[in-house]
Amino acid sequence: MERLRTQETLMARHKSPGPTDREMAILSVLWERGPSTVREIHETIKTDSETGYTTTLKLMQIMADKGLLSRKDAGRQHVYRPAVSQEKTQNQVVGDVLEKVFAGSAEKLVMRALSARKVSPEELKRIREMLDEMEGT
Structure with a gap:
């Protein structure tokens, strides 16, 4: 048994x-x-x-x-x-968390991530650049 x-x-x-x-x-x-x-x-x-x-x-x-x-x-x-890249694994884990914890809401995930700990000015700059790039500006 x-x-x-x-x-x-x-x-x-x-x-x-x-x-x-x-x-x-x-x-x-x-x-x-x-x-x-x-x-x-x-x-x-x-x-x-x-x-x-x-x-x-x-x-x-x-x-x-x-x-x-x-x-x-x-x-x-x-x-x-x-057997799997770090990026692919991170994407899978984040996707799982996004669905299981945040009901698919990227906004809620990002807001929680940014409020969970102090974000450095360098990180904020890279986040802004990524958002600008995603918006096509």
């Missing part, structure tokens, strides 16, 4: 629309470092959590099954790389 629940949990994870927080941590390392082994990823993220090596390995295997990572065998090591 316990094994069945574990399999159901793993299957549910495979159906999730976007990366989990732990998966995002791994993807962030890979986007920054480039192709890496499980050991290299584990050494980087273990400072952030109490995750064991085998947990990192299993999580990366699941991510490969989900299509988030690709794996290449290099002797006894497996080298992983993101």
Whole structure:
């Protein structure tokens, strides 16, 4: 019975629309470092959590099954790389949040994002430039 629940949990994870927080941590390392082994990823993220090596390995295997990572065998090591770009992943996550939390309202999403923390003058300038570009001015 316990094994069945574990399999159901793993299957549910495979159906999730976007990366989990732990998966995002791994993807962030890979986007920054480039192709890496499980050991290299584990050494980087273990400072952030109490995750064991085998947990990192299993999580990366699941991510490969989900299509988030690709794996290449290099002797006894497996080298992983993101299967999806950072931009595409960010677009997917933002799209999911937009639909689930803000009922599809980009205005509400942007207003909440801007009010959630102090925005630097440089960020505001880039936001204004992007809005001007979108308006065609």
